Amino acid sequence: MEKDLITQALKSIYIQNGKELKEVMQYLTMKHRIDVDPPVLQMRLRKIILEEKAVA
Numbered sequence: 001m002e003k004d005l006i007t008q009a010l011k012s013i014y015i016q017n018g019k020e021l022k023e024v025m026q027y028l029t030m031k032h033r034i035d036v037d038p039p040v041l042q043m044r045l046r047k048i049i050l051e052e053k054a055v056a
Contacts, residue, residue, distance in 0.1 A: 005032055010045055021045070 006028065013024045021041050028034040 005034065006036060006041070006044055007048065010041065010048060014045065015048070 009024050009028055013019045013027055014021060021038060024041060025036055025038070028036055
């Protein structure tokens with residue numbers, strides 16, 4: 001998956017810092033004015049996790 005803003009936010013905020021998806025949504029809305037639905041973030045997160053498992 002490409003390193004777009006949503007992917008970067010999920011990796012840095014959710015995975016590395018252990019925050020909730022709500023905080024990722026808030027960050028994207030406040031900083032980049034991107035509105036993302038929770039199911040979309042869940043789907044992106046699953047893809048990131050599966051990709052990391054495939055690489056490892």
